[in-house]
Amino acid sequence: MGLIVQKFGGSSVADLDLMQIVAAKVAETVAAGHQVVVVVSAMHGETDRLIKLAKAINNSPSPREMDALLATGEQLSTALLAICLINRGISACSYTGAQVPIYTDDAHNKARILSIDTKNIRRDLAAGKVAVVAGFQGINEHGDVTTLGRGGSDTTAVALAAALQADECQIYTDVKGVYTTDPRIEPKARLLDKITINEMLEMASLGAKVLQSRSVELAGRHNVPVRVLSTLEEGKGTLVVLGDSHGANLLVSGIAFNKDEAKIILSGLSLQENHLMRLLPLLSNANIEVDMLVQNHIQGGDSQEITFTTHKNDFEKALNLVQNHFGHDNRVNITGSDQVAKLSLIGVGLRSHANISGRIMLALAQENIDVQLITTSEIKVSILIAENLLENGVRTLHAAFQLDGNPDQEYMRAAAQ
């Protein structure tokens, strides 16, 4: 018997039928002998309805009142879910953020949780009740309602799990867990049993939007075991493990990708100057974020080259900026493209293995995929390729690093556990 925090997002409680499915999941966990704290978001569509009402009055409504308004969305979900649970004979009790209470700072619309008083919830758990807590909200020191911003319900769940020293924090989503890559691109993508927090952070920041980075960080800081799993499908999902290894003997855990990249190349740069010292402040002052960055000095050559990538939306702006500041020197050649994509192999196993870059290059070369740029960090290797080759690139590397599985078999194995 343990203490489990279960979080269900807005699409999991979008209507009463779905809410009954959630209630059944909670009931199952209770029947297994666990104490359960449920965190819920607003019913899908409710938050947008409230925002629309407020914006019809004023396009930038008072942040305090906006939070007071939005918080009703989750309160509605918690009360309805509690009614569903009670209807199943499960003793349950809804909580607003203020009723827990969950204390946050003053930053309306993007507040941070400062502390959670678990006295009330512990009393209810001890009395055999399920506590149904409104995600995404808290109160500041004056008792004003605050919200944590989008994705805040994940943060509420992890923070509650930390405060209650829960055995597990289960984040229910519309996918079965974390896959080796996006199954829409590679049908052989395999569901991962486990992933480390650092791998998860890399996956999340690269566009695998299963979990908010902020809640993963929080889980890491407070040693909360997080499990990502599906509301609608059976299975054990993916456990985000604490520490440095997930025990599996994998080189690569997954492949993430991102189509929102654009690259700019400055070639023919003089050897004498530190061009990065000029380039980087230039871009950051213009709020342009640099993602990949490589500086080359071709062996024996008399010039150097800088290649960097940025978000596609900033491509034109960055290109103009670079041309204005570096283009006056006619030895410098400036080119760029927004038809590129980034592909990243992520895995704690990469740390201890050399020449991953070589294996990547070789595998892609066999498919005539040209690697335009390659950067490496401790548990990640990222490459830049032509955007139209992205899907082929993902499949090629998925096979080359033995990530392929049989989705159906995977499903059956997970269900049988």
Place this chain on the structure above:
Amino acid sequence: MGLIVQKFGGSSVADLDLMQIVAAKVAETVAAGHQVVVVVSAMHGETDRLIKLAKAINNSPSPREMDALLATGEQLSTALLAICLINRGISACSYTGAQVPIYTDDAHNKARILSIDTKNIRRDLAAGKVAVVAGFQGINEHGDVTTLGRGGSDTTAVALAAALQADECQIYTDVKGVYTTDPRIEPKARLLDKITINEMLEMASLGAKVLQSRSVELAGRHNVPVRVLSTLEEGKGTLVVLGDSHGANLLVSGIAFNKDEAKIILSGLSLQENHLMRLLPLLSNANIEVDMLVQNHIQGGDSQEITFTTHKNDFEKALNLVQNHFGHDNRVNITGSDQVAKLSLIGVGLRSHANISGRIMLALAQENIDVQLITTSEIKVSILIAENLLENGVRTLHAAFQLDGNPDQEYMRAAAQ
């Protein structure tokens, strides 16, 4: 400069356009130099939407969770109204019942207010803010959300006015105030400037649904001057005055009526027995409420007669019950009708005047309206007549007691004040 509590019901905040009208009213009061506390109900339709959601899960949902759910309706209104006010440059701040806090007893769905802590509101008023308070809700000693039941926002407003020792509690409705009778029946009905609390209570209990009886009682107990007025139309409305007299030299202040009556007559009852001692427990055990009740002993006769009225819905049930318990004695004759209506003249002036019954009888006789039953209390005379004669009866007595006015002139006078 004073402190005014203004209450707006669900139909006054049914949509954003109406809410802007409410905001304009509040702004007007602020501009006149007053401190303002606004109490709002849920937007019309919102409470029904929430009830429908809950009942789709369980027909008698948990009272605690039902209250948590319903309370979101008023929270939504308060936040939106605060946004409207801020949009007009008025500093405003929304309050849930818990944020005030308004403490109630434990009786979910029909809680009673125990006390109100005015510290937070007073601080905001002192800082020049308008406090927008959610009506209809509070918290119990455990911090659970409670609701006061239908019409509870009136009670919230009066209780807040009492706690804050406000100069006036203004209840905004969809009528201009309290009329001498229903203007749909008698177009010459006149808007009353003032009415006493006792008169108001009699009017309310007789179906003039301008104010909940409970809030009128509360106003009387705590000496809160209440004014009933219209959200959409200009005018000073009707002031519900404390004490025993409204200063006007009126015999009758208004005529209320009620079509939901039915009468049952037991005649030929023996003189020896106390039939009421049998009849009344019989009816009350069956949850049948007796309204008017008259026992006659015809001078020189050898039998007595009992006539009583009850709600139309209970007519069949009451008739069967009486027949089963009194019908076996074949000297007793039992008859009844549900084609009757009750008409009541209300006025503090009645207290000091004799023979009102005579004047009523005379006026009605001239119109060939037969009075079937007459009962009197300190400030009220009620008569029972045939239902199809009700409108004629109201108009006849309205004229006979000099209540007729000219609605247009009335309107202009009220607007000019």
